[in-house]
Amino acid sequence: MNTNLRIDRDRLWQSLMTLARIGGTEKGGVCRIALTDLDREGRDLFVRWCKEAGCSIEVDRMGNIFARRPGRNPKLPAIGTGSHLDTQPTGGKFDGAYGVMAGLEVIRTLNDHGIETEAPVEVVVWTNEEGSRFAPAMVASGVFAGVFDEAYGLSRADPDGKTMGEELKRIGYAGELACGGRPYGAFFEAHIEQGPILEAERKTIGVVTGAQGQRWYEIWLTGQEAHAGPTPMTVRHDALLGAARLVQEANRIGLSEAPWGRATVGMMQVSPNSRNTIPGHVFFTVDFRHPDDAALTRMDAALRAAAEKVAKEIGLELKLEQIWYSPPVAFAAPCVDAVRQASKTLGMQAMEIVSGAGHDAVYVSRVAPTGMIFVPCENGISHNEVENATLGDIGAGCDVLLHAMLERAQAG
Numbered sequence: 508m509n510t511n512l513r514i515d516r517d518r519l520w521q522s523l524m525t526l527a528r529i530g531g532t533e534k535g536g537v538c539r540i541a542l543t544d545l546d547r548e549g550r551d552l553f554v555r556w557c558k559e560a561g562c563s564i565e566v567d568r569m570g571n572i573f574a575r576r577p578g579r580n581p582k583l584p585a586i587g588t589g590s591h592l593d594t595q596p597t598g599g600k601f602d603g604a605y606g607v608m609a610g611l612e613v614i615r616t617l618n619d620h621g622i623e624t625e626a627p628v629e630v631v632v633w634t635n636e637e638g639s640r641f642a643p644a645m646v647a648s649g650v651f652a653g654v655f656d657e658a659y660g661l662s663r664a665d666p667d668g669k670t671m672g673e674e675l676k677r678i679g680y681a682g683e684l685a686c687g688g689r690p691y692g693a694f695f696e697a698h699i700e701q702g703p704i705l706e707a708e709r710k711t712i713g714v715v716t717g718a719q720g721q722r723w724y725e726i727w728l729t730g731q732e733a734h735a736g737p738t739p740m741t742v743r744h745d746a747l748l749g750a751a752r753l754v755q756e757a758n759r760i761g762l763s764e765a766p767w768g769r770a771t772v773g774m775m776q777v778s779p780n781s782r783n784t785i786p787g788h789v790f791f792t793v794d795f796r797h798p799d800d801a802a803l804t805r806m807d808a809a810l811r812a813a814a815e816k817v818a819k820e821i822g823l824e825l826k827l828e829q830i831w832y833s834p835p836v837a838f839a840a841p842c843v844d845a846v847r848q849a850s851k852t853l854g855m856q857a858m859e860i861v862s863g864a865g866h867d868a869v870y871v872s873r874v875a876p877t878g879m880i881f882v883p884c885e886n887g888i889s890h891n892e893v894e895n896a897t898l899g900d901i902g903a904g905c906d907v908l909l910h911a912m913l914e915r916a917q918a919g
């Protein structure tokens with residue numbers, strides 16, 4: 508294999524900046540929400556560029572786009588890569604777009620050098636990764652991986668009642684192909700880290716070994732509404748006081764599983780939410796994450812114990828439900844190794860890292876050997892218009908993608 512082979516960093520950067528104009532915001536971000544006219548424009552541009560690079564295009568019923576560069580042996584499953592083109596309402600230029608443009612750049616580089624691979628190479632655009640307009644997130648890669656069925660995916664509706672199925676038809680991306688059952692010899696997703704670790708550790712490449720497991724909870728505390736004036740402190744059943752203590756407890760539980768534990772209370776509703784009434788009801792959520800399932804189980808037990816203790820102390824009724832459990836995911840060793848080896852071959856500073864966010868690759872890993880490549884983003888910020896990354900890091904991640912894919916594409 509030619510270890511001197513490099514992608515064209517300036518061309519990759521130019522592609523990203525051209526794409527970012529579609530839905531570009533005044534603050535330098537991108538607002539290209541799933542299945543809007545702007546999403547169609549972004550998709551059209553991707554398809555045009557892929558056709559110009561000699562790829563054939565297929566679209567499945569969930570609107571996932573597959574751009575294929577043939578290999579010498581058409582019987583081999585393709586080596587895939589890709590990500591998403593939709594953004595958050597105040598999104599940036601790199602989240603998702605990077606993984607798609609990096610895949611295209613790999614194909615353009617192979618073309619430039621006249622390189623034939625044994626296995627076909629494919630770039631995929633997954634529909635509606637963000638879940639901002641249509642919940643849940645990653646729904647189309649989820650259908651692809653058999654996590655959801657197609658009917659469920661197509662019936663997801665936005666706040667105006669428009670479904671993904673209708674909107675896919677409207678923008679011309681309701682394909683004929685059944686979603687799923689498409690084999691991959693390996694699948695890679697390049698993505699900005701969306702966290703501060705690589706930057707802090709001064710590493711260029713994150714060799715992603717897997718994704719955190721998650722447990723999501725909904726908690727209801729019921730006490731007693733009473734007048735803020737006449738009710739002595741000692742006889743109150745203040746639901747918000749209980750919730751406040753549990754916010755502290757959740758934080759403590761996250762810290763107790765350092766450095767990988769994560770605990771977040773992101774939503775709370777207080778009732779009656781009146782300044783001179785002791786709160787009678789509080790609803791709030793807890794989001795726990797950890798790459799080790801045993802640690803996640805300890806966090807679960809600690810939360811339940813703390814909730815019971817607090818409810819008892821304050822005299823509250825407690826209802827605690829785990830509404831979602833997603834076990835930790837370990838990516839496939841041959842793919843993780845390919846990323847690690849490519850970083851080494853290219854002399855890049857790399858470290859192992861676990862994904863804290865959800866990604867299409869996490870679902871794809873259920874049906875194909877999968878790996879991910881992270882590159883640093885400025886101050887670890889994403890889902891924000893100021894999201895930024897350097898040309899050097901963006902290019903380095905794409906070089907690693909190229910070599911990891913080549914290693915897998917020729918291994919067949």
Ligand SMILES: [Zn+2]
Pocket residue numbers: 591602603636698
């Ligand atoms: Zn993303």
